[in-house]
Amino acid sequence: MCKHVLNAQVAIRSHCCKKWFDCAECHAEKEDHPLMKKAEMIFACKKCKKVFRKDGTDWDESDEYCPYCDNHFVIDALTPKAELRVEMEDPRIDNRALKDERVAGEGEKILFSLHDQQASKLG
Ligand SMILES: [Zn+2]
Ligand SMILES: [Zn+2]
Ligand SMILES: [Zn+2]
Numbered sequence: 001m002c003k004h005v006l007n008a009q010v011a012i013r014s015h016c017c018k019k020w021f022d023c024a025e026c027h028a029e030k031e032d033h034p035l036m037k038k039a040e041m042i043f044a045c046k047k048c049k050k051v052f053r054k055d056g057t058d059w060d061e062s063d064e065y066c067p068y069c070d071n072h073f074v075i076d077a078l079t080p081k082a083e084l085r086v087e088m089e090d091p092r093i094d095n096r097a098l099k100d101e102r103v104a105g106e107g108e109k110i111l112f113s114l115h116d117q118q119a120s121k122l123g
Helices: 024-030 081-087 091-103 112-122
Strands: 010-013 040-045 051-055
Touching: none
Parallel strands: none
Antiparallel strands: 010 040, 040 051
16 A cells, blocks of 8 residues: 555556556655556555456456456555645646656556546646
């Protein structure tokens, strides 16, 4: 569970530094290089702790569930930022959203970009 996506159901393994992250923002905070995105994604289910791979280019509804325990892991990210929207316009959020867009891969809208979409709505 990370502070950005409060309801994260899986951890995702980054291709660049081979570490586990709950979301793209955790990677951005801990590492000083851009997140490498590939079609193949490696997940670890937080419910059953099993690791599985998914191909982001060939994604259908059944791929939103953990193959081991059926945990539905592709969900709308519950982020603390949603609260910020009403209170203030935080310029840092916009900057981060722009940065994330630049590294986002084509057609890869699962999980890593769920959060980005949320952020770009703010701007
Ligand atoms: Zn990395
Ligand atoms: Zn995070
Ligand atoms: Zn599972």
